[in-house]
Each structure stands twice: as structure tokens, then as C-alpha cells.
Amino acid sequence: MNKFEVAISTLFVGYFLGQATDFAKFFYSNHRKKNAIKVEVQDLLDEFQYKTTRIEEIAKMLSDDELLNVPAPGKVHNVIYQELFPEVSPYFSKKERELHKSFNGSVEQFNGGVDSLISEGAERFRKNLLSLYYYSLLCEETAKNVIDNHPDYRLIEDEGRLTEINARVHEFGLRYALDDLHEIR
Numbered sequence: 001m002n003k004f005e006v007a008i009s010t011l012f013v014g015y016f017l018g019q020a021t022d023f024a025k026f027f028y029s030n031h032r033k034k035n036a037i038k039v040e041v042q043d044l045l046d047e048f049q050y051k052t053t054r055i056e057e058i059a060k061m062l063s064d065d066e067l068l069n070v071p072a073p074g075k076v077h078n079v080i081y082q083e084l085f086p087e088v089s090p091y092f093s094k095k096e097r098e099l100h101k102s103f104n105g106s107v108e109q110f111n112g113g114v115d116s117l118i119s120e121g122a123e124r125f126r127k128n129l130l131s132l133y134y135y136s137l138l139c140e141e142t143a144k145n146v147i148d149n150h151p152d153y154r155l156i157e158d159e160g161r162l163t164e165i166n167a168r169v170h171e172f173g174l175r176y177a178l179d180d181l182h183e184i185r
Contacts, residue, residue: 030091033084040080045143052136059176072118075111095151103142110135126178134169
């Protein structure tokens with residue numbers, strides 16, 4: 001081989017090694033971002049489980065005559081999702097994107113419920129607390145679906161699971177007299 005052939009060979013080898021390195025970095029970066037979103041969903045599942053028990057504690061406290069102020073659960077923040085999902089969403093399948101959007105929508109519903117709990121008057125507090133409990137349960141379910149990666153599963157299509165959630169909410173409302181609910185027969 002002459003000098004020209006060695007130089008051209010070295011150039012091509014270097015070019016392809018550089019491209020392979022860039023691709024590996026890109027793939028690894030997207031993989032890490034997708035995992036970060038999944039870890040955040042796991043953390044949010046734990047937080048929603050805590051929020052559900054916290055809402056139950058607040059409902060118990062409502063019966064306390066010496067209660068001066070009624071605490072409200074705080075909002076849930078999904079910062080990692082908000083920042084990384086637009087970047088990595090093209091690398092999820094369509095069904096996975098729908099699953100993540102469904103979960104994010106559930107989080108927004110919960111946060112909207114917290115806003116209405118705080119902003120609306122005391123006369124609607126009990127009813128809004130019941131709604132917030134419902135949103136918390138929905139968030140738990142959608143988070144479990146994201147974590148277990150069930151992109152074909154749709155909670156809205158699972159009548160049995162929805163009936164179970166609605167029964168829990170109804171029982172919660174009856175237990176703490178949060179709404180004008182009637183016993184299911």
C-alpha cells in the first residue's frame with residue numbers, strides 16, 4: 001500500500017469509528033432518559049399511594065370538632081417527564097406514548113383537583129376531597145401500567161377495574177360522609 005491508500009483507509013476508518021461512537025452516545029443517552037422517566041413514574045406511584053392515605057387521614061380529621069384549619073394535600077410534580085418526554089417521545093412506540101400521555105393527564109387531573117380543593121369554598125371541600133381521592137386512585141393505576149409496560153392495556157376499557165375503583169371511592173365517601181351518597185344495593 002502506498003501513502004495515499006493508507007491515508008484514505010485511515011480517513012474512512014476514523015470516520016466510521018466517529019459515526020459509531022456518536023450513534024452509541026445517542027442510543028445510550030436516549031436509553032438513560034427513558035429510564036429516568038420510568039424511575040420518576042415509580043417515584044410518583046409511591047407518592048400517589050402516600051397521597052391516597054393522606055386524603056384518608058384528612059377525611060378522618062374532618063370529623064374532629066377541635067380542628068382549626070383543614071390541610072390539603074399538595075400537588076404532584078413530574079419535572080423529569082416534562083423536560084425529557086418531548087426529547088425521547090419519538091423513540092417510544094405509539095402505544096407507549098399514549099400510555100405516558102395518559103399517565104401525565106392523570107397527574108394533571110390530580111393537580112387540578114388539588115387546585116379546586118384549595119380555591120373553592122368550605123361547602124365544596126368534602127365533595128372535592130372525594131374527587132381528589134378518585135384522581136389519586138386513577139393515577140396509581142395508570143402509573144402501574146407505565147411501570148409494568150402494558151401499552152395494550154387501557155384502564156378505560158377495563159370495566160371490572162373501573163367498577164372496583166368506583167366502589168372504593170363510594171365506600172370512602174360513605175365511611176367519612178363526604179357526599180350525599182346512597183348505599184349501593
